[in-house]
Amino acid sequence: MSKVLTPRAEDFPRWYQEVVSKAKLAEAGPVRGTMVIRPAGYAIWERMQAELDSRIKAAGAENAYFPLFIPNSYLEREAEHVEGFSPELAVVTVAGGKELEEPIVIRPTSETVIGEYLAKWVQSYRDLPLLLNQWANVVRWELRPRVFLRTSEFLWQEGHTAHASEEDARAYARRVLHEVYQDFMVNVLAIPVVVGVKTARERFAGAAATYTLEAMTGDGKALQMGTSHELGQNFARAFEIDYLAASGKLELAWTTSWGTSTRMIGGMIMCHGDDHGLRVPPALAPVQAQVMVVRDDDGVALAATRLARDLAKAGIRAVLDTNTDVAFGRRAVDAELRGIPIRLEIGPRELSMEQITLVRRHDSSRARVSITDAPAQVATALADDQRRLFDEALAMREERTADVATVDEAIEASGEHWARLPWSEVGPEGELALNEHGASVRCLTRPDGSLPERGDSDPNLVAYVARSY
Amino acid sequence: MSKVLTPRAEDFPRWYQEVVSKAKLAEAGPVRGTMVIRPAGYAIWERMQAELDSRIKAAGAENAYFPLFIPNSYLEREAEHVEGFSPELAVVTVAGGKELEEPIVIRPTSETVIGEYLAKWVQSYRDLPLLLNQWANVVRWELRPRVFLRTSEFLWQEGHTAHASEEDARAYARRVLHEVYQDFMVNVLAIPVVVGVKTARERFAGAAATYTLEAMTGDGKALQMGTSHELGQNFARAFEIDYLAASGKLELAWTTSWGTSTRMIGGMIMCHGDDHGLRVPPALAPVQAQVMVVRDDDGVALAATRLARDLAKAGIRAVLDTNTDVAFGRRAVDAELRGIPIRLEIGPRELSMEQITLVRRHDSSRARVSITDAPAQVATALADDQRRLFDEALAMREERTADVATVDEAIEASGEHWARLPWSEVGPEGELALNEHGASVRCLTRPDGSLPERGDSDPNLVAYVARSY
DSSP states (O other), X not given: OOOOSOOTTTOHHHHHHHHHHHTTOEEEOSSTTOXXXXXXXXXXXHHHHHHXXXXXXXXXXXXXXXXXXXXHHHHTTSHHHHHHHGGGOEEEEEETTEEEEEEEEEOSSOHHHHHHHHHHHOOBGGGOSEEEEEEEEEEOOOSSOBXXXXXXXXXXXXXXXXXXXXXXXXXXXXXXXXXXXXXXXHHTSOOOOXXXXXXXXXXXXXXXXXXXXXXXXXXXOXXXXXXXXXXXXXXXXXXXXXXXXXXSOEEEOEEEEEEEETHHHHHHHHHHOBTTBOOOOTTTOSOSEEEEESSOOTTHHHHHHHHHHHHHHTTOOEEEEOOTTSOHHHHHHHHHHTTOSEEEXXXXXXXXXXXXXXXXXXXXXXXXXXTTTHHHHXXXXXXXXXXXXXXXXXXXXXXXXXXXXXHHHHHHHTTTSEEEEEHHHHHHHHHHHHHHTTOXXXXXXXXXXXXXXXXSOOTTOEEEEEOBO | OOOOSOOTTTOHHHHHHHHHHHTTOEEEOSSTTOEEEOHHHHHHHHHXXXXXXXXXXXXXXXXXXXXXXXXXXXXXXXXHHHHHHGGGOEEEEEETTEXXXXXXXXXXXXXXXXXXXXXXXXXXGGGOXXXXXXXXXXXXXXXXXXXXXXXXXXXEEEEEEEXXXXXXHHHHHHHIIIIIIIHHHHHTSOOXXXXXXXXXXXXXXXXXXXXXXXXXXXXXXXXXXEEEEEOTTHHXXXXXXXXXXXXXXXXEOEEEEEEEETHHHHHHHHHHOBTTBOOOOTTTOSOSEEEEESSOOTTHHHHHHHHHHHHHHTTOOEEEEOOTTSOHHHHHHHHHHHTOSEEEEEOHHHHHTTEEEEEETTTOOEEEEETTTHHHHHXXXXXXXXXXXXXXXHHHHHHTEEEOSSHHHHHHHTTTSEEEEEHHHHHHHHHHHHHHTTOEEEEEEOTTSOOOSSSSXXXXXXXXXXXXX
């Protein structure tokens, strides 16, 4: 295949920009930091939405929609929250041809406006837990935008829940972390995320604890793929979310919030992509198999149409490419760029033997298979390649995570990839030193990799250190 | 049943506000004119999205996403467009802590920003037609907001397409009108929309022709449920959307746009609701059947659980209500308010006879049916009531549409309901007179009710006149 992309080893950020552009996933928008998500990119987002939405609903949360516009005064009610978000806000000052009396903020996240309504809807312990989610756009003004990873406007889901006790809120924040996010990222995105807790320094503005899922990118950096927050009673206090307990006493609720965004598209590209383009995990792929007519002769198009239909009947997301006006090599390169897991090439020669060529995007392997066997063979290849993508990503992550003993060693290692060291060796001062060298503590886990109970006060924890996107 | 709502005949707008609030569909947002869509309302919107999205994809359009923010200069490129939307714009002047050099407009609709990208993506006749759709929020500052019907922010889909010829653009605008919108409104919403063309006065700002679908509300007014526009070459000229034709000549493209919004939720309520609350058409309903445990005794809950499972297996969207802490009467009134098409009541007495009571929201009829027959009976009732809702709405519309001869008669009739008269009797001057009396020409059709070729220049057309929401 001709070289259409800058090799990753040569310039990873440039490779990324080229993949996004050449696979027609997205472009920069006209206003600084915004993006246009093209159909090929949006189809990936729709698949992410469908997979996450069913898991969110299975966890008992219901979808709702809250306004884009938030009165400035709402943000100011939670001191840390407004301090954290102020530098990133976009503000509407004119509407309907008039200067507004109170400026309106475009939501950077919706804790405050949702807090106001949770306070109305939560009256008694019978109303709890109250579990909401919304799919929406949010705006955080971005000075160094990078498509999908950091954009001034992005699409996401944000969950917001209220609970009767701290234990219940904590259990739910962790349930979403594992059952919704980790399950989706591991089993659909094939990304071996490290699941841990953020240090106080890296916590969400206004949270008591922030749990995170961190992915390793192809250049050994880290990308935060999603977060789930215990908000304690901070927002409940600011918005007076209280309820009449069974005891008859008025109690403050405990809230959580949790989110994932279009940034995951960037994570998927950066984790699995190779020098030929995207490799979309089969479980995610909007198109799992592309049936390609090499040359339309002797009933090839008819046989290809039938094959595409048989694949669809077998539950495989298949499309038919009969665009023989374009050179076959170019169409094949394009399918590679777009990361379609399986190509099924069918031409007059193959057809005369009732065969097709099955090409796997994962390793570029090619095999002749009989047309009748094709659906079963494709299903097997999809399942195998899903597993192999995960295994390779996990092997890469382990290979590129150095166990070190000191902050200085962590700083050095983070120039190349991830480092792991005892949190007791780092502490808030070590964290500052890491930040000064462009690295950060991505998260803390227990020594066996499992999720700590909470917070960064346990000296036995392990810190993951890396540069991040 | 106790009277929980103001009767429609007494005060229709008040009845509407009470239904929206008591069925927990939506509330006013904190910023003037915005709304909070609660889970019961959002579930209806999700069903509308699913039904429309599959029809949009079947019509060949692909989903994409364009930015919320539009440079002010883009809007100014199409003179009529900017004039039409200027009074409704919300403007961002501060972002990232700084005053912006060029103010940013929050999209009131996306013709301009999408025009800019169509111009990049359309190069040759091979790129046409280019068919895009997006699901998004838009902002049009509203001085007299009414939840779902007119809100400063609303959710919608907007399609934008580019074509090689006027004929092709026209055919596609009309295809969406009929195959996507009319099919959805008639067969899913059970609303007998009148499909016609807008007069020049009522046209979308910047369009060459606007097609519309108009519903009659329970108080005899009109509600515009959706529109599809031929934009001629107006936006193609403003944004330089041109292409190399097969002939080798550079040609200007022809574009269309079309949209439907959360306003349809209001239309569904106002068309089908009665004095007990919502009546959600079965084909739309997020919950088609609610299995209600009257009293949990002698294995009633177990039997109810099994029944709910059997309904789900039969493809019916069913939920189980075992909330016996709340008085049964109150739960029944609540199910009525929310417009759930079928209630299946099951108590110890019914169960001892292996029966349940099937209550139809449509006409409050009650019937004992055997548990084993229930899924088949529910399926039949759902299909019947879907048809009956449509038939009743059609009968109401015909009964309440007066054939009149003059503009004066139309003005008088529009105080009560709709009027229909020859367009040649109205004309632009008559239209002005209607407007002065609070009515308007909703659309023009051929005398047989079918869609005119285009525009208001044909004197044989029939004008529909009404007051509108």
